Amino acid sequence: MIKKISLIGPECTAKTTLASELARHFGTMWIPEYAREYIENLDHKYTFQDVEHIAQKQLSQINSTYPQANNWIFFDTDLIITKVWFEVVFNNCPEWINEEIKKKHFALHLLCKPDIPWVADKVRENGGKNREILYFRYLDILQNYKLPYGIVEGEEKMRFSNAIVLLNNL
Numbered sequence: 001m002i003k004k005i006s007l008i009g010p011e012c013t014a015k016t017t018l019a020s021e022l023a024r025h026f027g028t029m030w031i032p033e034y035a036r037e038y039i040e041n042l043d044h045k046y047t048f049q050d051v052e053h054i055a056q057k058q059l060s061q062i063n064s065t066y067p068q069a070n071n072w073i074f075f076d077t078d079l080i081i082t083k084v085w086f087e088v089v090f091n092n093c094p095e096w097i098n099e100e101i102k103k104k105h106f107a108l109h110l111l112c113k114p115d116i117p118w119v120a121d122k123v124r125e126n127g128g129k130n131r132e133i134l135y136f137r138y139l140d141i142l143q144n145y146k147l148p149y150g151i152v153e154g155e156e157k158m159r160f161s162n163a164i165v166l167l168n169n170l
Helices: 015-026 034-040 048-063 079-090 095-102 129-144 156-168
Strands: 003-008 029-031 072-075 108-112 149-152
Touching (some): 003 079, 015 108, 079 095, 079 129, 149 156
Parallel strands (some): 003 072, 003 108, 029 072
8 A cells, every 4th residue: 555645845945955855765766746836837826627637646646556665655645735825815615625635635745834035936936934824724634634644854965864754654
């Protein structure tokens, strides 16, 4: 049985780097964040419908089978981040997203702490204090939905080591 692992956390908390490193370490694959690619290629400000499209694609990726995966598969984001995105930007979230989160698709969520520097780019929106606020919103969802999670913190090597310990304890 392949264990699905989600990496979540505020922007610029090394989720992509960690997903890639963990996949390499375990000799398996990882699924990049679809939202980044999608938003970068829009010719307009994203809409509620764009974010719902992203959520549907995320769910499709989560529910897909990956015969090439080796015991683990790492997802560089999940519907928890999209739920909060909906709530923060649109003050509304489609109920189907809440229902899907409750289904516990992941063996573990690695919640990345915003304890490393934020670097601006053309799609990032939440630097400064927003990172802490979002971190605690993600943590609250994980706890309220009783989802399995571990917190990953520290600089790059420490983050990786923390994640390995959490995964080995699964």
